Amino acid sequence: MTKITVNKLDEHTFEVAIEANSATTHRVTIAPDYANTLSQGRFDNEVLIRRSFEFLLEREPNTSILRSFDLSVISRYFPEYERTIAQAFTPPPNA
Secondary structure (H helix, E strand, O other), X not given: OOEEEEEEEEOOEEEEEEEOOOOEEEEEEXXXXXXXXXXXXXXXXXXHHHHXXXXXXXXXXXXXXXXXXXXXXXXXXXXXXXXXXXXXXXXXXXX
């Protein structure tokens, strides 16, 4: 089982440790406007970073994930990223 640990270094920078077959560490930055667009202000950046890494790990091993990047880079490799993450933060419609 893969374990994801997100540590906030400052308001916009995070260190993500992934424990899998091979352990990796990643440094991730996120701009406030981009974070708000993705999470619609519903969740803090730590949750957004964790969900983004869950998204990545569904598509590639942790050893293939860049060691340092801005979160917006994910959509260059996976065009469905922003839509998928935004849907994850959208509450279900009231029935």
